[in-house]
Amino acid sequence: MPRPPPSTLPETPEPIRNRPVVTLREVAEQAGVSMITVSRAINTPGQVSEPTRIRIQAAISSLGYVPNLIAGGLRSARSHLVTALVPTTTGQLFGEMVQSLTDALELRGYQVMLGQVGYAHSREDELLRAIVGRRPDGIVLTGIMHSPEGRRLLQASGIPVVETWDFTPNPIDMLVGLSHEQLGAAVCKHLHAKGRRRLGLLSGDDERAARRRKGFYAEAGRLGLREPALQLEKSPTSHTEGRAGLAALLAAQPDIDAVFCSSDMLALGVLTEARARAMAVPDQLAVVGFGDIEFAQTVIPSLTTVRIDGTRMGETAAGFIADRAEGKTVAEPVVDIGFSIMERESA
Amino acid sequence: MPRPPPSTLPETPEPIRNRPVVTLREVAEQAGVSMITVSRAINTPGQVSEPTRIRIQAAISSLGYVPNLIAGGLRSARSHLVTALVPTTTGQLFGEMVQSLTDALELRGYQVMLGQVGYAHSREDELLRAIVGRRPDGIVLTGIMHSPEGRRLLQASGIPVVETWDFTPNPIDMLVGLSHEQLGAAVCKHLHAKGRRRLGLLSGDDERAARRRKGFYAEAGRLGLREPALQLEKSPTSHTEGRAGLAALLAAQPDIDAVFCSSDMLALGVLTEARARAMAVPDQLAVVGFGDIEFAQTVIPSLTTVRIDGTRMGETAAGFIADRAEGKTVAEPVVDIGFSIMERESA
DNA sequence: GTGAAAGCGCTAACAA
DNA sequence: TTGTTAGCGCTTTCAC
Numbered sequence: 001m002p003r004p005p006p007s008t009l010p011e012t013p014e015p016i017r018n019r020p021v022v023t024l025r026e027v028a029e030q031a032g033v034s035m036i037t038v039s040r041a042i043n044t045p046g047q048v049s050e051p052t053r054i055r056i057q058a059a060i061s062s063l064g065y066v067p068n069l070i071a072g073g074l075r076s077a078r079s080h081l082v083t084a085l086v087p088t089t090t091g092q093l094f095g096e097m098v099q100s101l102t103d104a105l106e107l108r109g110y111q112v113m114l115g116q117v118g119y120a121h122s123r124e125d126e127l128l129r130a131i132v133g134r135r136p137d138g139i140v141l142t143g144i145m146h147s148p149e150g151r152r153l154l155q156a157s158g159i160p161v162v163e164t165w166d167f168t169p170n171p172i173d174m175l176v177g178l179s180h181e182q183l184g185a186a187v188c189k190h191l192h193a194k195g196r197r198r199l200g201l202l203s204g205d206d207e208r209a210a211r212r213r214k215g216f217y218a219e220a221g222r223l224g225l226r227e228p229a230l231q232l233e234k235s236p237t238s239h240t241e242g243r244a245g246l247a248a249l250l251a252a253q254p255d256i257d258a259v260f261c262s263s264d265m266l267a268l269g270v271l272t273e274a275r276a277r278a279m280a281v282p283d284q285l286a287v288v289g290f291g292d293i294e295f296a297q298t299v300i301p302s303l304t305t306v307r308i309d310g311t312r313m314g315e316t317a318a319g320f321i322a323d324r325a326e327g328k329t330v331a332e333p334v335v336d337i338g339f340s341i342m343e344r345e346s347a
Numbered sequence: 348m349p350r351p352p353p354s355t356l357p358e359t360p361e362p363i364r365n366r367p368v369v370t371l372r373e374v375a376e377q378a379g380v381s382m383i384t385v386s387r388a389i390n391t392p393g394q395v396s397e398p399t400r401i402r403i404q405a406a407i408s409s410l411g412y413v414p415n416l417i418a419g420g421l422r423s424a425r426s427h428l429v430t431a432l433v434p435t436t437t438g439q440l441f442g443e444m445v446q447s448l449t450d451a452l453e454l455r456g457y458q459v460m461l462g463q464v465g466y467a468h469s470r471e472d473e474l475l476r477a478i479v480g481r482r483p484d485g486i487v488l489t490g491i492m493h494s495p496e497g498r499r500l501l502q503a504s505g506i507p508v509v510e511t512w513d514f515t516p517n518p519i520d521m522l523v524g525l526s527h528e529q530l531g532a533a534v535c536k537h538l539h540a541k542g543r544r545r546l547g548l549l550s551g552d553d554e555r556a557a558r559r560r561k562g563f564y565a566e567a568g569r570l571g572l573r574e575p576a577l578q579l580e581k582s583p584t585s586h587t588e589g590r591a592g593l594a595a596l597l598a599a600q601p602d603i604d605a606v607f608c609s610s611d612m613l614a615l616g617v618l619t620e621a622r623a624r625a626m627a628v629p630d631q632l633a634v635v636g637f638g639d640i641e642f643a644q645t646v647i648p649s650l651t652t653v654r655i656d657g658t659r660m661g662e663t664a665a666g667f668i669a670d671r672a673e674g675k676t677v678a679e680p681v682v683d684i685g686f687s688i689m690e691r692e693s694a
Numbered sequence: 695g696t697g698a699a700a701g702c703g704c705t706a707a708c709a710a
Numbered sequence: 711t712t713g714t715t716a717g718c719g720c721t722t723t724c725a726c
Contacts, residue, residue: 021504021505064499064500064503066476066479066480066500066503066504067480068421068480068482069477069480069481069482070417070420070421070426070480070481070482071421073417074415074417074418074421079417081481088442088446089436089442089445089446089461090439090442090443090446092437092439095435095436095437096437098436099435099436099437099463102463111462111477113460113461114436114460114461115458116446116449129413130416130458131458132413133413133414133415133416134416134417134428135415135416135417152411153411153413156411156413157368157413158368238641238642239641239642239645239646240641240642240644240645243645265641265642268642269642269645272645272646272647275647276647294585294586294587294612295585295586295587295612295615295616297587298586298587298590298616298619299586299619300619300622300623
């Protein structure tokens with residue numbers, strides 16, 4: 001069938017990007033008030049009389065007006081946006097904190113934007129510029145910022161910053177974390193108390209895992225234990241590395257009677273590998289994880305692991321950011337939220 | 348000790364939020380050029396002569412200037428921001444897609460902002476207004492937008508939208524997904540081919556899982572199988588529900604010889620519960636998961652599951668968004684990326 | 695309770 | 711290659 005001549009074709013709809021978007025001005029015109037009155041009806045409705053407000057609401061609905069927060073933010077210098085930097089969005093470890101951060105900030109009128117840094121830190125400075133450039137009302141970092149360039153950038157920006165999940169004597173600004181050295185030492189002590197003497201470590205190569213190892217080694221030395229065997233894996237760690245890691249550990253040091261893993265997924269892999277080798281857990285081998293992710297309670301054997309209260313960490317960080325963004329002073333801007341060893345069957 | 352009089356106290360540092368932030372104007376003054384030349388040196392360096400560029404760079408470094416992307420975005424109507432809406436950031440299922448979306452968009456100069464909707468859809472419209480208000484250059488939805496209000500909002504906004512993970516004959520704009528009905532039917536067929544006749548479903552209560560059930564039921568009918576037993580759990584589903592779910596399924600229908608689970612975590616819970624009951628997998632009970640998350644290959648028995656190519660989905664969506672944001676027309680804006688059954692030991 | 699004027703920091707459009 | 715002018719859409723400030 002021949003194509004009809006172009007003139008009879010239905011009107012091509014205007015390219016979607018160029019369709020004029022409704023602005024405050026048009027709402028104001030339609031409602032017969034000034035722009036600022038519309039602005040008030042939206043942001044501080046108490047300042048506008050009821051009949052006016054109703055007329056404005058009608059205009060907004062009929063025009064389908066959606067306020068441009070970019071423009072408002074430029075003028076008011078408040079973006080109502082908080083950026084959280086996480087190593088990975090895939091891992092369940094940070095999920096709890098991110099969720100509670102998001103929920104708590106939403107209640108106070110902020111949106112959370114997530115940025116993935118990766119464990120490698122290579123993109124960190126670059127990403128940081130893109131983030132600071134958007135002038136968020138707050139920045140939440142997973143871990144401590146080490147790069148001097150990054151620290152300078154954040155400090156110069158004047159944006160409230162919360163570092164989390166770790167501890168340092170000189171935070172950039174605010175901090176809600178815990179000592180991973182203490183945590184590693186506590187796990188070592190726990191295993192020692194359970195009668196374990198030939199310890200092993202299966203650990204990701206990220207910084208916080210390194211601190212846990214340090215505390216673990218130090219405590220092992222203090223208790224007069226043989227130096228723990230070590231197997232390192234690339235972070236983020238998972239089930240596969242857990243299986244391979246235990247195999248490697250046993251090849252190097254066949255008589256170990258306990259393993260501290262730097263993540264629960266790693267520990268799950270260790271449980272699987274132990275089962276494949278008919279090693280009894282905990283009788284022959286005690287296993288401790290990190291993170292207390294959901295399955296830790298319900299696997300067989302249930303997993304002894306270390307729990308960080310991600311919900312509290314997220315809520316605390318949210319409070320810090322929101323208070324500071326609203327001009328309040330945070331009385332105690334450095335908080336140690338600690339950890340707890342969840343003792344279950346595996347150790 | 349009495350407080351010294353106020354005048355002798357060290358100067359209170361200026362409140363961090365009020366410290367004046369460096370703007371383009373100051374860089375221009377310091378470099379002895381106009382503002383627009385600085386703008387060009389940053390955004391289109393090819394247009395600026397080398398000596399000028401070097402002077403400007405020096406001024407930028409010495410002042411610690413970070414461009415205000417909000418202001419630039421307001422003027423240029425391009426935010427270089429793409430928003431992705433996901434049910435949860437915790438689950439590993441969407442992680443692969445989000446990662447590849449982020450990576451692919453970064454290469455083209457966009458940042459990805461993540462918004463959590465939850466499975467309940469209650470916050471969806473509200474969140475959508477907050478998102479559209481920031482005028483992102485693109486929006487990626489996990490799943491299909493059903494709410495008429497949401498559809499209208501998105502369509503009126505003129506922002507390029509990609510719906511993902513699902514299929515519909517009438518997408519809002521662009522689509523890269525798959526048919527969950529076909530997927531459910533394929534799994535049913537697979538189990539039938541393996542000689543299973545008394546099927547069970549353990550499923551989350553989200554929409555896409557419902558579509559998989561529908562296809563599964565339909566195929567079971569077609570094959571003349573007994574109606575599959577069903578146990579529903581709340582999404583997002585996890586290990587605990589997998590254990591409890593299998594228990595419930597067996598209580599209702601003790602002779603089932605296969606279970607199709609709506610997530611791999613659920614399937615892992617089923618494997619655990621089967622082990623606790625000394626039910627042999629796959630001999631007594633075949634288990635199929637969904638998602639092909641990392642541990643599926645390495646658990647014992649390894650998990651037969653359905654894989655969606657999240658990387659390809661993310662890359663495709665990224666290409667769609669970036670092309671459209673740059674004014675190009677997307678030739679085939681609706682793509683079915685399909686699925687594959689990863690046959691392993693459990694079925 | 696409402697409005698007019700100014701301007702947030704930047705870039706498009708046009709000019710030289 | 712560089713500059714001038716205007717204005718993005720909104721909110722602050724000040725006035726009535």
